[in-house]
Amino acid sequence: MIQWRYRRILWFFARMMISVIAWDIILPHLGFRRWARHTRPERYRRWAAAFRGLAIDMGGVLIKVGQFLSSRLDVLPREITNELSGLQDEVRPEPFAAIRSVIEAEFNAPVDTLFSNFQEAPLASASIGQVHQACILPRSSEEHSLSKENLCVIVKVQRPDIPRVVQTDLAALRIVSSWIDRYPPVRKHANIPRLMEEFSRSLYEEIDYLHEGKNAETFAANFKDRPGVRVPYVVWSHTTRRVLSLEYIEAIKITDYAAIDAAGIDRSLVAERLLDTYLKQIFEDRFFHADPHPGNLFVLPLPPSTEDENRPWKLVFVDFGMTGKITPRLQQGLREAVIAIGTQDAARLIHAYQMMDFLLPQADIELLERASSRAFERFWGKSTTEMVNLHREEASAFVQEFGELIYEMPFQVPENIILLGRCLGILSGMCSGLNPDFNIWTSIAPYARKLIETDSGGGAQAVIREALNTLQLLISLPRKTETLLKRIEQGKLEVRSPELNLRLSRLERSQRRLAPALMFTAFLLGGVQLFLANNLPATFLFGIAAATALIWLLLESR
Numbered sequence: 053m054i055q056w057r058y059r060r061i062l063w064f065f066a067r068m069m070i071s072v073i074a075w076d077i078i079l080p081h082l083g084f085r086r087w088a089r090h091t092r093p094e095r096y097r098r099w100a101a102a103f104r105g106l107a108i109d110m111g112g113v114l115i116k117v118g119q120f121l122s123s124r125l126d127v128l129p130r131e132i133t134n135e136l137s138g139l140q141d142e143v144r145p146e147p148f149a150a151i152r153s154v155i156e157a158e159f160n161a162p163v164d165t166l167f168s169n170f171q172e173a174p175l176a177s178a179s180i181g182q183v184h185q186a187c188i189l190p191r192s193s194e195e196h197s198l199s200k201e202n203l204c205v206i207v208k209v210q211r212p213d214i215p216r217v218v219q220t221d222l223a224a225l226r227i228v229s230s231w232i233d234r235y236p237p238v239r240k241h242a243n244i245p246r247l248m249e250e251f252s253r254s255l256y257e258e259i260d261y262l263h264e265g266k267n268a269e270t271f272a273a274n275f276k277d278r279p280g281v282r283v284p285y286v287v288w289s290h291t292t293r294r295v296l297s298l299e300y301i302e303a304i305k306i307t308d309y310a311a312i313d314a315a316g317i318d319r320s321l322v323a324e325r326l327l328d329t330y331l332k333q334i335f336e337d338r339f340f341h342a343d344p345h346p347g348n349l350f351v352l353p354l355p356p357s358t359e360d361e362n363r364p365w366k367l368v369f370v371d372f373g374m375t376g377k378i379t380p381r382l383q384q385g386l387r388e389a390v391i392a393i394g395t396q397d398a399a400r401l402i403h404a405y406q407m408m409d410f411l412l413p414q415a416d417i418e419l420l421e422r423a424s425s426r427a428f429e430r431f432w433g434k435s436t437t438e439m440v441n442l443h444r445e446e447a448s449a450f451v452q453e454f455g456e457l458i459y460e461m462p463f464q465v466p467e468n469i470i471l472l473g474r475c476l477g478i479l480s481g482m483c484s485g486l487n488p489d490f491n492i493w494t495s496i497a498p499y500a501r502k503l504i505e506t507d508s509g510g511g512a513q514a515v516i517r518e519a520l521n522t523l524q525l526l527i528s529l530p531r532k533t534e535t536l537l538k539r540i541e542q543g544k545l546e547v548r549s550p551e552l553n554l555r556l557s558r559l560e561r562s563q564r565r566l567a568p569a570l571m572f573t574a575f576l577l578g579g580v581q582l583f584l585a586n587n588l589p590a591t592f593l594f595g596i597a598a599a600t601a602l603i604w605l606l607l608e609s610r
Contacts, residue, residue: 054220057110061224064106068099069231093131100135107139111211113221113255115143115179119345119478133481145177150212151184158292166290167207176347180218180259180373181210185300188290203299205287208371210294214259222252240412242464250470254342258373261296267372268298274337280325282352282366303350303368307485315353316363322351323486324495325367330479331499334472335387338378341369342471344478376471382408387503394500398424408466415462 075095079088107114118139151174155163163170167186174182188203211217226248233244257263265286272283282301290297304311306326312319326349333340341348350368378386385407392401398421405411411420483490 054216057112057217058220058224060106060110061114061221062227064102065228065231068102071099093129096129097131097135100132104136104139108144110221111143111179112214112217113179113225115139116255117225143177143179143182145174145182146211148172151182151209154209154212155207155295158295159290167205170207175206178347178371180214181208183208188287188297203287205290205297206284206300207290208261208296208298210259210261218255218259222248222255240464247470254374254376254471257375260293261291261373262293264371264373265291265296267375270339271341271369271372271375274333274339275329278329278332280366281329282368284368284370298370301350301352301368303352303366305346306349306351306482307346309486312351315351315365316356317351317353317365318362320487320490321362322365322367323483323490326479326486327483327492327495328499329367330475331390331496334378335383335390335499335503338380338383340376340378340472340475341372341374342376342475343371343374344475344482346482347371349482374471376475378472382469382472390496391500391503394497395504396428398422398428405463408469410463410466412462412464420462 075088075092079085103114104118107118118136152163155166159166167188170186171184174184176183184207186205186207188205226245229244229248233239238244265288268283268286272285275281275283284299284301287297287299304315306312306322309319312322326344330340330344348369348371350370352366352368354364354366356363385404388400388404388407391397392404401424402411402417402421405420411417480492483492
């Protein structure tokens, strides 16, 4: 069974990669670019549907991958995200007999002696475990204020044999990642094996429910002074490594927009509070909930207040199996980035990228700064809807001006930020779903001002730092001026133009591909003629043509 699972995952991704190479690389080079582009939306939908079917059928780590992809509305085509969105709810539940066996093995006691009114039908079924509703007898809940009555809880029970399933899925995905790592453009920007190891570590923490319970208590302590946030408390007397009992809170799923509206709650305020809680987690607590998909976030309506027009409510967080921690250096880099975005400071944004090790060593800092400044001018302040409906001419103008930068993509993905990147990707999609006019720019600006006020111990420190930066610039001016004059005298002055460099780069690539293209055509025509003449050397020439085509593609990807 386990070996079958391993082979099925590998075979699926192998077929998918072959299909991508055929449609997006080979066919466009053979003159079918328009056809490949025209059929792309339906092709994406079929690929996503195939992955969705595989994930639902197999569960495990593949569900986590699908949940992440389904929330990347800002990056992936809508054909993919729409097809994968059902993965939040479509995980097939385990039979209750299997769940019962896990509980009884963990506590070495029958379920009926541990819980009363244990509901066999699950409330939710996830990739690692599933949730049931039950009650705890008064004698078992003396530590709680509700000890005089039966305490209603949700019982999260791990799926049988889940450690072996996770181990098998990760082993298969490591093979797939090694295939991807052989592609130079990907390897240039990310250490895929290190990213896989970081993802594996987080998943092994997720299948330890004792670890999850401690995370929930840490999160609750961090938000004890925020009345708008609620975290269920852990019933430790009924919690083990594979069974977790939590306070039951009946609330509205954060993607149930109709129910939120019916409760009289402003969805735009929900999006703002959601973002605000994550800004606090990242920049103040340095500890964040890393799995904010719709099954883990709820809105809890409170009794209406006569003093406030809007109905009060709380944002409820559950499932703390996947959490992340922010290192001091990464935190400082993120602070710099938020301040830079809030103040539209391109130079500060590039400095933040450097602090977080986002840039490749050969990155063109000056060009990046110019591109960031132009991006602020053209795109800052636009809502999600406005960004999606951006005029093609406006986007094309930006691409044309900074085509060289976009082609090179001088960014890399540090392995210690994989969870944060995943979290922010999901968060972006959720805020956009709650409020299509959600404006990330204006939402970040107030927090940026708050960080500026507390940055480096106050305004005096900031003034001193800016003065030192200005002094450093003035000191370097004579040396830079002398270097410029020498280059002019020697005739070595370079004028940098992104558009000109892009055109020259395209011309160079076209010349480099000319000889392999001629060789490919010659061998192909010769092979066809010999094949029609029933000549055995045709096979040999076809092989040479295929090898030449491979060389051609490798040159193209460089």
